[in-house]
Amino acid sequence: MTTAARTPSSLYPELDATALGAFVTALESGDVTGLAPARAAEIAELRSVAAFTRGKVTGADGDLLDAALWRHLGTRPRPVIVMPSPWTGLGWLAYAVQATLFAARGYDVLAYSARGFAGSEGRVDVAGPLDVADGSRALDHLIERSTGPVTRIGFLGDSYGSGIAQLVAAHDTRVDAVVALSTWGDLGEAFYENSTRHVAAVRALLGAASKARLSPQTQSVFDNVLSGGDVRGTLRWAEVRSPFTHIKELNRRQVPVFFAHAWHETLFPPNQTLRMFNELTGPKRIVLSVGDHSGPEMSGILGLPNRIWTDAHRWFDHHLMGVDNGIDTEDQVLSEVMWSKTLEPRPTWPSVxxxxxxxxxxxxxxxxxxxxxxxxxxxxxxxxxxxxxxxxxxxxxxxxxxxxxxxxxxxxxxxxxxxxxxxxxxxxxxxxxxxxxxxxxxxxxxxxxxxxxxxxxxxxxxxxxxxxxxxxxxxxxxxxxxxxxxxxxxxxxxxxxxxxxxxxxxxxxxxxxxxxxxxxxxxxxxxxxxxxxxxxxxxx
Missing domain, CATH: 2.60.120.260 (Galactose-binding domain-like)
Structure with missing residues (x-):
């Protein structure tokens, strides 16, 4: 394998499992010794209004999914957010800081590890029917444990979790808004762009899932992309797992969807996501940035200031809490220009x-x-x-x-x-x-x-x-x-x-x-x- 195709061991090289683990431990105990002042302040604010617990969600086929819950103790009505994990062995832990920030803003939040990853049972289904059912079960779990009435419901995911979030929203009519970061619209096009197999992308996915438990079907599909076997079967498999296939359901209910994507995305190239975006008829927004997969939003996952996550918070605040923050009046498209990094708003993608x-x-x-x-x-x-x-x-x-x-x-x-x-x-x-x-x-x-x-x-x-x-x-x-x-x-x-x-x-x-x-x-x-x-x- 040449340098250009070198397989990364992680799709999230900047995530620090030790630091995130220390953050979660402090959430549980209240002891913020050794944490940065900003992280310590976030924990103190969260613990003053809500409780954090780890647990299990009973997913499809009875498989237990590793999860964490940020739950307010009061009985007033409030919105909730479900966060399916990215494609990483860290599972839900990757969302620990952002889930805490959402909870501090008044949301009940449940983050869970997708089946086959981290501490979750089952086998990796790649946003298939089992993952969609898991998302609805996770929502059931969160609603049952909320101490007051649930008003509106959001699903948020980065990368793998973003595809699951869109698909759950298409199948579960309870979902009111979606945030999908570094996502895909058409998985078949992402794997077979212009009939060309994206072998380095599949090797990267396999490398990053080296400790995950892939289903036999998932392993077979990935092997077929690498070898060129059963293209038609792989495309049928991908069609079910493509939000674009289910766009009529999202449009029928006018589900608001926020996208963020990188121009030089090597896993899910932007054209197929833009095609999905252009066909959505409900409230929508897309932010396109310099970089590659999950890079533009990574500093926000780590808890640092990040314009993409700021917009994600504003998106849910408006569509789930009813906050009049102006995001509904802003242009649909925001592009970061290479290499000046100037931000250019445009009303629609064609108007670019x-x-x-x-x-x-x-x-x-x-x-x-x-x-x-x-x-x-x-x-x-x-x-x-x-x-x-x-x-x-x-x-x-x-x-x-x-x-x-x-x-x-x-x-x-x-x-x-x-x-x-x-x-x-x-x-x-x-x-x-x-x-x-x-x-x-x-x-x-x-x-x-x-x-x-x-x-x-x-x-x-x-x-x-x-x-x-x-x-x-x-x-x-x-x-x-x-x-x-x-x-x-x-x-x-x-x-x-x-x-x-x-x-x-x-x-x-x-x-x-x-x-x-x-x-x-x-x-x-x-x-x-x-x-x-x-x-x-x-x-x-």
């Missing part, structure tokens, strides 16, 4: 893009304004290039958040194993806003073929940063046939500085994805007169 600029792929390696047809650019398969999605899943996103994005040496890209097209230097800052689209035609000598397209921002010295990318795989075309690929690159909000150039790189191998090409095969990229090859840039 004001117009589209088309650049045509030419035979001399240029991206130009006029179609240039009849040329051929040959790429040798089986060889990696410096153009890759990232060095490491999740961790590369933390470097981006810290202002240290990966640098791509474009001069080192071998033009025999990659096709490269470069635009003229931009005269003024180029504001990319939305979803770029690539149409390209190629000839493959073999029945299976694949490529990955990268859009780079290249400085005058040849160093570059990645703007966005997308893979493409074709498994059905006859040998030596022309294949037309018309694909969306992942959505972006990126400012290309004056004097920089946009560079499009297409190569045949990236360790993040399964490689459908035969070693030493070739892909001949071209631009027929009937279907010229081009790149559409969304501008704002």
């Amino acid at each position: 893009t004001e117009h589209v600029q088309r650049l045509h792929l030419a035979d001399d390696g240029e991206l130009g304004d006029e179609p240039r047809t009849g040329w051929t650019s040959t790429v040798l398969c089986g060889m990696d290039t410096p153009a890759t999605v990232a060095d490491r899943i999740v961790e590369s996103g933390y470097a981006e958040i810290a202002g240290r994005p990966k640098v791509y040496p474009t001069d080192d890209i071998d033009r025999t194993v990659a096709a490269v097209w470069t635009a003229d230097p931009v005269a003024e800052t180029l504001r990319l806003r939305g979803t770029p689209r690539l149409r390209v035609t190629y000839r493959a000598a073999n029945p299976g073929s694949a490529f990955v397209a990268y859009l780079l921002d290249t400085a005058p010295d040849g160093s570059a940063h990645i703007v966005t990318h997308a893979p493409f795989t074709d498994l059905g075309s006859p040998p030596d046939s022309l294949i037309s690929a018309d694909i969306e690159l992942q959505a972006t909000a990126y400012d290309v500085p004056r004097g920089h150039r946009l560079t499009l790189v297409v190569d045949a191998r990236d360790p993040f994805y399964a490689d459908a090409n035969l070693p030493r095969a070739t892909l001949d990229f071209t631009s027929p007169e009937s279907t010229p090859s081009y790149l559409d840039l969304p501008l704002g």
Whole structure:
């Protein structure tokens, strides 16, 4: 396995089990010795109004789920929040600080470890029917133990818990609002983007669940994604576990949903979540940020100031408590621009893009304004290039958040194993806003073929940063046939500085994805007169 596909041992590298354990112990005992002043103050505030207990929730099939309860002692009516755990061996412990903050604001809160993780019985069902039933059972448990009437109900999850939260809301009519952080809308698209298997993402999930107890079906599905077996069966499995499949139920009840996502998300790429967001008809909001999976909201999980969690609190305060805090009047979309980190509100996702600029792929390696047809650019398969999605899943996103994005040496890209097209230097800052689209035609000598397209921002010295990318795989075309690929690159909000150039790189191998090409095969990229090859840039 190459560096770029290195499997992380955790999807949450900054979470400190020892520190979170000490926080929970202090919640139980009241002894805050050794804790930071801010954490000690949070515990004191919580203990003055509510009680904290650990326990078990009886889930589907009688499996006992590890859980924690933050419960107020008064009998007045109040809203409640259920928090299914992320994909981590820490289980509900990951939410200890945030659940405490919600409880201090007046909510009863129950956080639980998803089946198969941490201290919960059962086997990992990957947001399947058992997990949905567990969510409803957890809500039953919380309602039964609330000392007063329950007014309104929210489900909140990060990553794995966010998918479960959406699915429970679609199936359980008691749920009034959802917060889904680093989530998915279409799990099949996340695993098979443009028919390309996301093998590094599945390896990362398996690595992070090394101590979890996977169901035989879950293990079989993950093995199939890695090996390429039973694609149709895996897509049927994923369909049930995709909130997008159940969107009619969310829309019928107009369930308010708050999303937060990262532009360079490597587990659940943003386009499939944006498709889910765009189809929702109830109150909705999405925050898109620099980084990778769960990175933008991580400081809030740790209890530090975080704008995403601030908005999550405001979302529930308005939709569950009825607080007139203005979040219902704010724009639906809030984008953090790479690399300035400017926050740009827009009323809807389509309004992010004001117009589209088309650049045509030419035979001399240029991206130009006029179609240039009849040329051929040959790429040798089986060889990696410096153009890759990232060095490491999740961790590369933390470097981006810290202002240290990966640098791509474009001069080192071998033009025999990659096709490269470069635009003229931009005269003024180029504001990319939305979803770029690539149409390209190629000839493959073999029945299976694949490529990955990268859009780079290249400085005058040849160093570059990645703007966005997308893979493409074709498994059905006859040998030596022309294949037309018309694909969306992942959505972006990126400012290309004056004097920089946009560079499009297409190569045949990236360790993040399964490689459908035969070693030493070739892909001949071209631009027929009937279907010229081009790149559409969304501008704002």
